[in-house]
Amino acid sequence: MRMRKLGNSGIEVSAIGLGCMGLSFGLGPATDRKEAIAVIRSAAERGVTLYDTAEGYGPFVNEELVGEALEPFRDDVLICTKFGFKIDERNETVGLDSRPDHIRAVVEASLKRLRTDRIDLLYQHRVDPAVPMEDVAGAVKDLIAEGKVRYFGLSEASAQSIRRAHAVQPVAAIQDHYSLWMREPETKKFALCEELGIGLVAWGPLGQGFLTGAITRDMRFDDPSDLRKDFPRFTPDALEANFKVVDFLERLGARKGITPAQIALAWLLAQKPWIVPIPGGTRAAHIDDNLAAADVELTSQDLREIDEAFATMSIQGAPLSPGLDAAIDR
DSSP states (O other), X not given: OOEEEOBTSOOEEESSOEEOGGGTSSBSSOOOHHHHHHHHHHHHHTTOOEXXXXXXXXXXXXXXXXHHHHGGGGGGOEEEEXXXXXXXXXXXXXXXXXXXXXXXHHHXXXXXXXXXXXXXXXXXXXXXXXXXXXXXXXXXXXXXXXXXXXXEEEESOOHHHHHHHHHHSOEEEEEXXXXXXXXXXXXXXXXXXXXXXXXXXXXXXXXXXXXGTOSOTTXXXXXXXXXXXXXXXXXXXXXXXXXXXXXHHHHHHHHHTOOHHHHHHHHHHHHXXXXXXXOOOSSHHHHHHHXXXXXXXXXXXXXXXXXXXXXXXXXXXXXXXXHHHHTSOO
């Protein structure tokens, strides 16, 4: 597996990580636990070193899954998790909470669920406007000093929030929604990452499954546990209109002898050397397909063809639900 450095932090990770959320939350029914553990371990055996989870995925159950799966590999991998949501006694997310005392409580609980004595990369999941960013960064700085956290990250934070946090505790990585059909970070984050030496971890790099070609025109997202049911981009009309994207990727893939997913991931890797995508996967075959993208070399002509094609495509529908989009700090 090829390796990459997340900015100037000194963190070296596999060029492609694993987003673990979909194994237990957010994209339909959870994968059978035994099978999910096998998927995560198959990634570790193939050289994946970056694993992404959060207390909010489930909540809690995804961290428990990741902790059990990676326990035999703990010293060879980096586990990333997140704080920032308020979760009530019914295990329902009811808002944001990044108060320093809450951050500490979340970390202590996450360490137990993850079966570890340190969190390699701790993200604020969403910016809490009620808590000054300096207080958030200061709380994480204290946890780093205590050895409970190694590095600090921010997820879907604005450039202003990143700068404020970085002034207190260096931000090693940011996590943003970034893919061929969600390119907002290019104009809002790239220059900042270059300036401050911050890595970018791309979540949703396969468009919640759409860019793999596995989603069909007639697929419906009616399961109450599937977040995509509320994504405008996944309504029947939008899916039909957006299939021009899949058609293009399949044609290009056929010509090059690779899959649409491999094109989407290789394109991300070609954008900047400090970008690491974290695609999900519910079967070992998904892992195999995704990891092969690290060895795909897209030529300058390929990249130009992709950019020119997407420039002519009008993607229909917003990528997230209004509620999820409103939580993004812009």
